[in-house]
Amino acid sequence: MLEVNITKKLRTFTLDVDFKADNNALALLGQSGSGKSMTLKCIAGVEKPDSGKIILDGEILYDSTQGICLPPQKRRIGLLFQNYALFPMMTVLQNIMSGCKQIPRKAHALELIKRFGLEGFENVYPNKLSGGEQQRAALARMLAANPRLLLFDEPFSALDTHLRRQLSQMVADVLEDYDGSAIVVSHDCAEAFRLCEQIAIMEKGKITVNKDRVSLFKAPETVSAAKLIGCENILPVRTGEKNITISNLAIVIDNIKPDGITAIGLPATAIHVDNNGEYTFNANIIKIIKSPYDTTLVINMDYSKYDIFCSLPKGERIPKIYSNETFSFDKKDIFFLKDGN
Amino acid sequence: MDLFPLYNSLRIALISTVITFFLGIFAAYYIAKAPRLLKGILDCVLTLPMVLPPTVVGFFLLIIISPNGIIGKYLFEWYNLRITMTWYAAILSTSVVAFPLMYRTARGAFESFDKNLLYAGQTLGLSNTYIFWKIIMPTCKQGILAGVVLAFARGLGEYGATSMVAGYTPNRTATISTTVYQLWRQSNDDLAYKWVLINLFISLAVLLAVNLLEKNQKRGN
Known part of the structure; x- marks a missing residue:
């Protein structure tokens, strides 16, 4: 269970989000520049909100009134980036092992390599991989760190249609096996519908709609929700x-x-x-x-x-x-x- | 031929390169993250030695470290220590003059560094020290190495500030550049030629190194 209630002043608007996510995946849907990525970064702890609260499974990660702000290293939150952010000077295996907590690390990393179909790429550097392979390696690396919460920042936007479908299926499988919460940031409503039970719509830093996917598609209540569902x-x-x-x-x-x-x-x-x-x-x-x-x-x-x-x-x-x-x-x-x- | 000036120049350049390496990277790393206004001010101040005439830098240094200077006064009174006119005074002057080169190239490298790599490392639970030395530094390697080479070359060729704070004493503070000047004044052209050739050779080697580094960088490693 994740509870987020934060504000942060950004250049053109103020981020002011308030939502709860249970163990079903939540999609944050909105146009680019609406504050979705910043929300994820604040939850992961790599950006600091101006005020508010972030609570994950009862543990306070951030609370401005008590002066608590756990560093990202202590939060155990996985964040998957749009550009994958694989470490360029490490091989696929080293990348996956870098955040691995379970001992023996190598055996655990090799298991993930197998699960994500990366056999044969263990000693390859990221710049020699295709976009899809990089994405799978990044997924494996994120899971290796055994996170309590998964965050996906526009996970497929850099891929072409065919790969996008394959990877979205892979992420759907990951989400199914995973028993923590997950948030998927997207600007594609079909993608959000495929992956998440719950869909929240963000506009200029605020969540304007937050409901289950079926009722959102059946009856959008706002103009922006109607636009986003196409x-x-x-x-x-x-x-x-x-x-x-x-x-x-x-x-x-x-x-x-x-x-x-x-x-x-x-x-x-x-x-x-x-x-x-x-x-x-x-x-x-x-x-x-x-x-x-x-x-x-x-x-x-x-x-x-x-x-x-x-x-x-x-x-x-x-x-x-x-x-x-x-x-x-x-x-x-x-x-x-x-x-x- | 007495090779002391070559030895002295190299040790001064090497030590000041090590100093500027750490100071330059430290300053670059923190200033790259600083808020805009502070960044602008610090950037100007730290780059100043690059655009000021070396004699002006030397003048400022003398105000600070000479036996009746701001800090030098106390060093002389309390420890009877006289920094000026020693070979290590030249380390100070070359460090100050070479610092902006290291700082600016390193800052450029840090600013083009993909922040997501830092974030990814942090969310994976890697310590900030580990991320800095194992992820940020190797990724910015080319830019930082170019800064090191430039700082070294500048340190090797420093004349103005060095001659003011360390002077020219054969076998004690003589460097290649001050030696060439002294030999020319004494009309000892033969020996001056030899030192000029040595200097030329070192400078060419340094430029070659810079070019190779830049080529590697363009290839995207």
């Missing part, structure tokens, strides 16, 4: 007494409590080219984007500044470009979102 259409709304108006589509949605709602999210897959849904509108197709799995229509009503994306499954009839069609969607597919940006 919701294509986010439209501003005007609110009335018991209804809201989507001005751009000239659609009024009745029987709804408008408290705090500033926008709606509409996934591209929720819009259909027919008039069978509860709400319908007419729009011009201004672009057709084909991909191997589906087709995306870019549509616009009367040259408004919001283009709307509508996704058709493979095999469905594709309307002609520049034609005017009727589109529809249902109330159950709408996300009602708070806060403006």
Whole structure:
């Protein structure tokens, strides 16, 4: 169990995070520069917060009111870096042995080498390894130190798609075997969903959403959450007494409590080219984007500044470009979102 | 031919290189981590000996260590110790003049060091001393070695400050550079030539070493 409640003044904003993580993996999701990496560094102890508390399994790692700040060496927290941070003048085996606590160190390190498929690379230096191999070596090195908490800082962002999938599977296995807490920092929502039960969204140094992954994907509550889970259409709304108006589509949605709602999210897959849904509108197709799995229509009503994306499954009839069609969607597919940006 | 000046020059240069090595690395390491304003001020002060004329450095040193100088006064009163006009006074002057070269190259190396390696070492439970000597120093090896070679070369060729604090006494404080000057004044050109050639040879060797180091660095080791 990890409890974090810290503040730290950064150059453009103030980091102010407050969360708890149980033994399930937690994803910290957010755009680059939102303070995710700094949060991890503060937890690991390589950066010092300005004030607050960090408690891991009942042990105080940092407490500004009591003047406690354990050095990173005493925290036993594993941190995996985006650029792997393998020691360049040590071989793979030496790298893995460097933090190894269990005696005999070499036998333990060799075991990890085997587990991560690095046999044959024992005496190779990191600059001769591929990105994927470096990542596996870094994973092995982190686990060798027998950490109580695992932190992953954008673990796959430097890898290409194929490797990314393989390694993400490897990390998923590691997380499954591991019985401490883990935090994965990412800006990719699919990755976060694959690896973590719990997803927290960070914006400008603050955690704005923290919920389990299923409900986050089913019903994001804020604009940024909707953006991060990949919701294509986010439209501003005007609110009335018991209804809201989507001005751009000239659609009024009745029987709804408008408290705090500033926008709606509409996934591209929720819009259909027919008039069978509860709400319908007419729009011009201004672009057709084909991909191997589906087709995306870019549509616009009367040259408004919001283009709307509508996704058709493979095999469905594709309307002609520049034609005017009727589109529809249902109330159950709408996300009602708070806060403006 | 009396080889004392060669011996004296080499021991002065070697000892002052060792001193600047530790002081330069120490200063570079801590200043690279210092807050911006402090860094700027310390950087200026510590680099000053590189841009000041060596005679000005020598003048300052005399103010401090001469028998009626700020510190020299007490050394003379209490221990009857006179530092000026000895061969080891030259160690002080060459160290001060060569220090900025070591400091600046080492600082450059430390600043380009990937901080994540430090963090990785710390989270793996390695001590800060171990990380410094076994991870940071080997990674910055090229830059630091280049600083050592430059500091050594500067120490070997130092004339201005050295001649002011150590003077020229044959067989006691004479270095290659002060010897060449004295021989020229005595119109002993033959001997002056020999020392010039020795100096030229050492300087070429040093430059060759610097170039080799830089080439290695570019290759990314």
